[in-house]
Amino acid sequence: MGSSPPDTSKTTKLERYNSYIRRVNSTKLLQASSKLLFRVTLLVALVLILFFTLNYPPISDNPHHIHATNNLFSSAFYGSGAGWEKQVRHSSTPRRPNGFSVLVTGAAGFVGTHCSLALKKRGDGVLGLDNFNSYYDPSLKRARQKLLEKHQIFVVEGDINDSELLHKLFDIVPFSHILHLAAQAGVRYAMQNPLSYVNSNVAGFVTLLEVAKSADPQPAIVWASSSSVYGLNTEVPFSEGHRTDQPASLYAATKKAGEEIAHTYNHIYGLSLTGLRFFTVYGPWGRPDMAYFFFTKDILQRKSINVYVTQEGKEVARDFTYIDDIVKGCVGALDTAEKSTGSGGKKRAPAQLRVYNLGNTAPVTVAKLVGILESLLNVKAKKHVIKMPRNGDVPYTHANVSLAYRDFGYKPTTDLATGLRKFAKWYTSYYGIESRVKKEIQSDD
Numbered sequence: 001m002g003s004s005p006p007d008t009s010k011t012t013k014l015e016r017y018n019s020y021i022r023r024v025n026s027t028k029l030l031q032a033s034s035k036l037l038f039r040v041t042l043l044v045a046l047v048l049i050l051f052f053t054l055n056y057p058p059i060s061d062n063p064h065h066i067h068a069t070n071n072l073f074s075s076a077f078y079g080s081g082a083g084w085e086k087q088v089r090h091s092s093t094p095r096r097p098n099g100f101s102v103l104v105t106g107a108a109g110f111v112g113t114h115c116s117l118a119l120k121k122r123g124d125g126v127l128g129l130d131n132f133n134s135y136y137d138p139s140l141k142r143a144r145q146k147l148l149e150k151h152q153i154f155v156v157e158g159d160i161n162d163s164e165l166l167h168k169l170f171d172i173v174p175f176s177h178i179l180h181l182a183a184q185a186g187v188r189y190a191m192q193n194p195l196s197y198v199n200s201n202v203a204g205f206v207t208l209l210e211v212a213k214s215a216d217p218q219p220a221i222v223w224a225s226s227s228s229v230y231g232l233n234t235e236v237p238f239s240e241g242h243r244t245d246q247p248a249s250l251y252a253a254t255k256k257a258g259e260e261i262a263h264t265y266n267h268i269y270g271l272s273l274t275g276l277r278f279f280t281v282y283g284p285w286g287r288p289d290m291a292y293f294f295f296t297k298d299i300l301q302r303k304s305i306n307v308y309v310t311q312e313g314k315e316v317a318r319d320f321t322y323i324d325d326i327v328k329g330c331v332g333a334l335d336t337a338e339k340s341t342g343s344g345g346k347k348r349a350p351a352q353l354r355v356y357n358l359g360n361t362a363p364v365t366v367a368k369l370v371g372i373l374e375s376l377l378n379v380k381a382k383k384h385v386i387k388m389p390r391n392g393d394v395p396y397t398h399a400n401v402s403l404a405y406r407d408f409g410y411k412p413t414t415d416l417a418t419g420l421r422k423f424a425k426w427y428t429s430y431y432g433i434e435s436r437v438k439k440e441i442q443s444d445d
């Protein structure tokens, strides 16, 4: 109100003053609302740009890979309030004396689902966390979630990068353990969406460890590393002491980074950490981005499949490991994990730091894998033998598991033919294609 209204008579003066004030106010209101409108539009535009940048990374040209999402907004999906907290508490409460209370990240994933069920079955409390991203068909993740719910396992929909959510979960439940399986998996997809690997396997892991280190009590953590960390190592079978500083893919590099990060958090904060190097895990409820899974799909649809050989024309082989053996390894690692030693973000004493191979100790060539599938599905595969593209794959993996055997009796018992039979049985029943495959799969238990 810088200038004064002109003074004539008292009444007119007041009227004019009022009308002046009204004019000034309406002009100000108009200016203020257009400013507000401008700011709101700007904000909406920024949010939209951010949303599309983060949630729509380049779409893969591989039909098995749709795209991975960072799901930074997934926290909008997690609940709050008394009902939600009750579900979180109920799911995490152990039903056996001295039972664990385990936060399973990636619970709607392949290994996560199987481990959650096994832990729940023996009376541990299990709370799942999963962001349900679309790296592969999310409806499969939803089906796994349904299975978990049937067994009273609640899966919180959220991201490991959401530290507010993680803190909230630790405020509600004093987890004794974290089984950290959430990750951006897959070796070849790293060529198409490299940052999703950094986001989940590096940033997400650090976010989780930050929350774990400041929790009271600190949980013991068992987490999924990968056989791919052996990279270009040529010593076989792969042993934990072998070189792991020559990763062949960004995926492997982020898992190796995870192992180094684990060392740091163990060293500074006294977190008990166990990394498990999984060797090409397969089985029912598996991952559609893996070769055995999409080979099955393509063989049944009479489509051709690419069978890789090395640049020198040699066969490629993997130490394929059946899911039930992996679950036993995960549970064994949890059972032998010592308590973390820190509290309030401070280390009190040295804590346990371990790394183990979990493999099958019997590598099988990809050609043999295809042969087993052909026989189980009763369909001849259209094989297209090609040299392995330079996409991060390694020619050969073979685990030495003596360390895991020594420390928690890990002993794989399922060979590839037996495991694939169980997978084929699940696959054909899940996708409703029983009639086309061999009868004996259906009758097998």
Ligand SMILES: O=C(O)[C@H]1O[C@H](OP(=O)(O)OP(=O)(O)OC[C@H]2O[C@@H](n3ccc(=O)[nH]c3=O)[C@H](O)[C@@H]2O)[C@H](O)[C@@H](O)[C@@H]1O
Residues within 6 Å of the ligand: 185, 186, 187, 225, 226, 227, 228, 229, 278, 279, 280, 281, 289, 290, 291, 292, 305, 306, 307, 308, 309, 316, 317, 318, 366, 388, 393, 394, 395
């Ligand atoms: O053990 C591991 O560390 C890794 O195992 C798998 O990676 P990978 O062994 O490459 O499994 P697949 O992608 O299913 O490939 C299996 C084999 O089939 C071969 N392959 C793959 C795709 C294809 O079209 N043709 C083909 O011959 C690959 O070269 C490989 O030898 C998982 O995808 C990783 O997440 C995991 O960390």
